[in-house]
Amino acid sequence: MKKALRFLVNDRVVETEAWEGTPALDFLRLDLGLTGAKEGCREGDCGACAVLLGERNGNGFAYRAVPSCLLALGELDGRHLVTIEGLAEGAAAAGAEGGLTPVMRAFVEENASQCGFCTPGFIISLTAWLVAGRDIDEEGAVTAVEGNLCRCTGYASIRRAAARLVAEFSGLPAEPAARLAALAAAGAVPAALPAFARGELPKARPAEAAAAPAPSGAPDAAPDATRPATIVAGGTDFYVRNVDPEPREGFALLGRDPRLRGIVRRGSVLEIGAAVTIAEFFASPEIRAAVPGIEAYEGSFASSLIRNRATLGGNVANASPVADATAMLIALGASVRIERPAAPGAGRGVPLESFFLGYKRLDLAPGEIAAAFLLPAAGPFRFSFEKASKRKSLDIAAVNSALRLELDGGRVAMARLSAGGVAATPLLLEATSNFLTGREISAATAIEAARSAAAEVSPIGDVRGSAGYRSRVLERLVLGHFARLFPETQAGIAEEVLR
Ligand SMILES: Cc1cc2nc3c(=O)[nH]c(=O)nc-3n(C[C@H](O)[C@H](O)[C@H](O)COP(=O)(O)OP(=O)(O)OC[C@H]3O[C@@H](n4cnc5c(N)ncnc54)[C@H](O)[C@@H]3O)c2cc1C
Numbered sequence: 001m002k003k004a005l006r007f008l009v010n011d012r013v014v015e016t017e018a019w020e021g022t023p024a025l026d027f028l029r030l031d032l033g034l035t036g037a038k039e040g041c042r043e044g045d046c047g048a049c050a051v052l053l054g055e056r057n058g059n060g061f062a063y064r065a066v067p068s069c070l071l072a073l074g075e076l077d078g079r080h081l082v083t084i085e086g087l088a089e090g091a092a093a094a095g096a097e098g099g100l101t102p103v104m105r106a107f108v109e110e111n112a113s114q115c116g117f118c119t120p121g122f123i124i125s126l127t128a129w130l131v132a133g134r135d136i137d138e139e140g141a142v143t144a145v146e147g148n149l150c151r152c153t154g155y156a157s158i159r160r161a162a163a164r165l166v167a168e169f170s171g172l173p174a175e176p177a178a179r180l181a182a183l184a185a186a187g188a189v190p191a192a193l194p195a196f197a198r199g200e201l202p203k204a205r206p207a208e209a210a211a212a213p214a215p216s217g218a219p220d221a222a223p224d225a226t227r228p229a230t231i232v233a234g235g236t237d238f239y240v241r242n243v244d245p246e247p248r249e250g251f252a253l254l255g256r257d258p259r260l261r262g263i264v265r266r267g268s269v270l271e272i273g274a275a276v277t278i279a280e281f282f283a284s285p286e287i288r289a290a291v292p293g294i295e296a297y298e299g300s301f302a303s304s305l306i307r308n309r310a311t312l313g314g315n316v317a318n319a320s321p322v323a324d325a326t327a328m329l330i331a332l333g334a335s336v337r338i339e340r341p342a343a344p345g346a347g348r349g350v351p352l353e354s355f356f357l358g359y360k361r362l363d364l365a366p367g368e369i370a371a372a373f374l375l376p377a378a379g380p381f382r383f384s385f386e387k388a389s390k391r392k393s394l395d396i397a398a399v400n401s402a403l404r405l406e407l408d409g410g411r412v413a414m415a416r417l418s419a420g421g422v423a424a425t426p427l428l429l430e431a432t433s434n435f436l437t438g439r440e441i442s443a444a445t446a447i448e449a450a451r452s453a454a455a456e457v458s459p460i461g462d463v464r465g466s467a468g469y470r471s472r473v474l475e476r477l478v479l480g481h482f483a484r485l486f487p488e489t490q491a492g493i494a495e496e497v498l499r
């Protein structure tokens with residue numbers, strides 16, 4: 001059950017025999033005595049436990065801020081984990097003023113910390129943004145800390161600290177290695193980061209790297225065939241449900257399997273590995289080229305900390321009726337390829353909407369996993385996603401919906417409308433999709449489609465909303481799709497909404 005793991009924590013190589021599913025936060029605090037990463041919510045909500053996770057892939061590297069409370073220790077093998085202690089040591093070693101990294105200094109100078117419980121998490125998230133952020137501007141900084149909560153300081157001073165950093169670092173090189181070197185020279189990150197990025201510090205053990213095997217403990221390798229193996233991808237659902245997980249046999253970390261992590265075009269089909277993270281999905285040039293405007297919806301999914309870990313496969317296989325990426329993939333016409341990890345390529349394909357058999361029930365036999373999602377090639381289309389939740393960000397939807405429309409002049413040539421939170425499973429609304437096909441784009445069509453969608457579903461009520469509320473919200477989300485995609489329908493839709 002225990003596995004030999006070897007990885008880098010700050011500038012120190014750690015070799016340990018441990019259960020792979022141990023939360024990394026516990027290992028840091030209890031085994032290594034590194035208590036800078038704090039235990040706040042232990043549910044991915046507060047960001048107090050954030051750490052930087054570095055990995056090398058091919059000739060490249062990536063560092064991302066992730067919540068260590070939802071991170072399996074086995075994910076660290078061959079990788080680099082950086083804590084707030086490591087950042088402080090790096091700043092001291094670089095002779096930085098006051099032994100502070102520039103992010104820490106900005107916090108001190110702007111009084112952006114009070115009790116300090118949340119501060120390590122903020123510093124880690126902002127450091128990750130300097131290392132990898134697409135935009136070194138205030139909006140980019142705010143996005144970077146959207147998963148970090150502060151209970152006492154208030155966010156104005158944190159914003160001011162971010163503004164200082166924008167002024168100081170807006171000229172950072174775009175090329176990742178050059179940027180990392182510049183940040184190390186400024187004392188913003190320890191020298192161990194560029195060294196790891198160059199491959200000078202521990203890599204995965206050769207046997208593992210060469211074989212690229214199914215992850216250890218993968219379903220078919222479970223020692224006791226009568227006990228189904230536990231599959232974990234990003235862990236953002238698993239660890240919320242298993243706060244103190246009991247060590248168990250047959251623990252499969254899908255994120256370790258490079259076969260499940262690619263986005264590749266095969267002929268006319270775009271194949272997305274199930275362990276591709278939500279952040280990778282939205283950042284992918286292939287996805288952006290295939291789905292017009294998809295990047296606009298990234299911010300509606302959790303926080304950047306969660307998106308850096310959560311996978312598409314986990315979103316679908318968790319079988320939540322309100323999973324956001326699932327609603328998008330259904331509207332996009334995705335099918336899921338189901339495989340046994342020991343027999344890659346020998347799987348079967350199922351349209352995604354048919355993969356859900358009932359509440360939390362999937363068309364998945366023991367030992368099978370969702371290996372990839374296949375997006376069919378298509379002509380030009382428009383795409384919209386809408387979500388209603390209590391909070392604007394970092395919240396699970398009460399109801400969500402996505403719409404994919406192909407047009408022929410001013411008419412709908414083909415429509416796929418999905419909805420979540422209005423049944424026990426995510427749905428393709430076939431009747432409304434069929435209704436739309438051939439219709440003229442107009443406010444009247446939008447209004448009829450919205451009514452059709454509400455009539456097509458039979459939701460049940462729960463803490464996030466009554467049955468009536470859910471039908472009504474779905475109606476509004478369908479109107480929202482049209483108002484977003486066809487501004488000329490907005491006046492007519494507004495009249496209907498205000499009536
Ligand atoms: C703070 C917070 C905010 C969140 N916000 C959102 C949100 O806005 N929108 C949203 O949709 N979700 C949200 N979630 C839920 C969660 O992040 C997503 O559902 C995520 O995509 C799950 O992916 P994962 O890789 O972390 O799944 P995991 O936790 O690793 O796995 C989830 C389940 O799926 C199974 N599984 C995983 N991958 C596979 C596979 N390939 N084949 C078969 N079984 C598999 C696992 O066994 C497990 O039962 C949020 C979660 C948190 C903690």
Ligand code: FES
Binds near residue numbers: 040049
């Ligand atoms: S402890 Fe709150 S996100 Fe990990």
Ligand code: FES
Binds near residue numbers: 112114116118119
């Ligand atoms: S400084 Fe106290 S929680 Fe942020």
